[in-house]
Amino acid sequence: MRKKQWYETLFENYAEKYDKECFTQGTIGECDFLEKELNFDKSLKIIDIGCGTGRHAIELSKRGYSVTGIDLSESMLARAQEKALKNNLKINFLKCDARNLPFNQEFDVAIMLCEGAFPLMETDEMNYEILKNVSRVLKSKAKFIFTTLNGLFPLYHSIGDFHTQNAKEDDVAYDRKHFDLMTFRDYSITTVIDDHGVVKKLECNERYYVPSEITWLLKTLGFSKIEIFGAKLGAFSREDKLTPEDYEMLVIAER
Template sequence: MKVRKADWYKEGWTLGIKNHSWVEDTVRQVEFLIKIMELTGKEKILDLACGYGRHSLEFARRGFQVVGVDITKDYIMDARESAEKENLSAVFMQGDIREVGYEQEFDVVLNMADGAVGYLENEAENLKIFDIVAKALKPGGKHFMDIVSADYADTHFPCSLWDAGSNGLTLSKFEWDRESNIMLYGQEDYKYGTILNKPVFSEGCPTRLYHRNEIYDIMEQRHMQVVQMFGKFDGTPASASEIQMMVYSKKCE
């Protein structure tokens, strides 16, 4: 695959993402977060790169006060419409998450389904996301992110993976550069009942992945402490055998 341009994350996102198989796990994911972070329902949550608000809205349905930020206009408009229809306590703002200026205002910050972690133009820009997280959290505040594991990439990429949902199939293709820790990601979706043609992955989205030891260092440098790492939303520990790396951290008091 060819590498897409450096600011690829600014375009190409559509509401067709709602049909992806992994969207079906949203409720289970939110329930897992509430359990492991011991949330009470009174917390104020910031959802960075929130997409169309699937996690934000689910938290709001459970009584949480939520603010979601995403760069894609269609996502934010859709999230606002959903919140208004359900009369939920959720605010959605369109913009680059690097421009978020909150300071010690939130009990919880989320970066779900990557949450744009590793998407930006270079390492300095990518690290700004962690700065934003640490700054936005109150002392003792909690952070959860769900990203692809570089430890897994080292031993399993390149590869292609199928995922089956209730509406169709998703084929994901992964390529890997060990020196830069950059993953190239391509995806094709197929609805059930349609003809499946051979996919053509001409371009891949470049994403900086992180190893577990890197995350510990990044958090420590921002006065945050990793509490737990998971490989699945069922409590399975993070490891080189799990493609996902879910990190639960706390900001030092």
């Protein structure tokens, strides 16, 4: 039997806690930005990759957009479906691996926010498979908007200090092992308490990317226009030039 990866274990029975985390509180502002990027065109078909509890998919659906949400976690998807039903919304939520999406040139827009799938994979090749699949499910003229970890940040700051400052009391504890400059991977021990009160100690491994890497990866997949900005929680803006102070980067790619 295949061993579960840390991100699979993390998101088992974690949906309610996830919705209360500080980093999930910017949904309204982020969707305001997405609407502007889409020119308020409600005819566009959107796929939300790594949709989690469906916060962006649900908000966009409330605003009249057609959204399909995919995620690897059954418990996260169950909560997403529950929230959609409470809001009388019909959203297609599917359990899928982002490295093997069951679509082909069906969507006008892909969003992948708050480290939805990418860049949590164990290897660079797996992360690249996610980008390849996103490219494949998009139509010939399409837009891809996502956030990912900014590799400039750990070069100038302590990731451990950042997580300590932003952790909620009794919810998450972060113990940094080391950041590998050769691979730009951060190895850490994260302790969380899930929705059932179970304490989980996870050996995490996340990949940080520098802007030139993201640009090159997307160009190999046929995206011709790639723009990268700083990603401020709940306040995405084209006015935010990416700096080493930004923990995440916002990527907008078109073809």
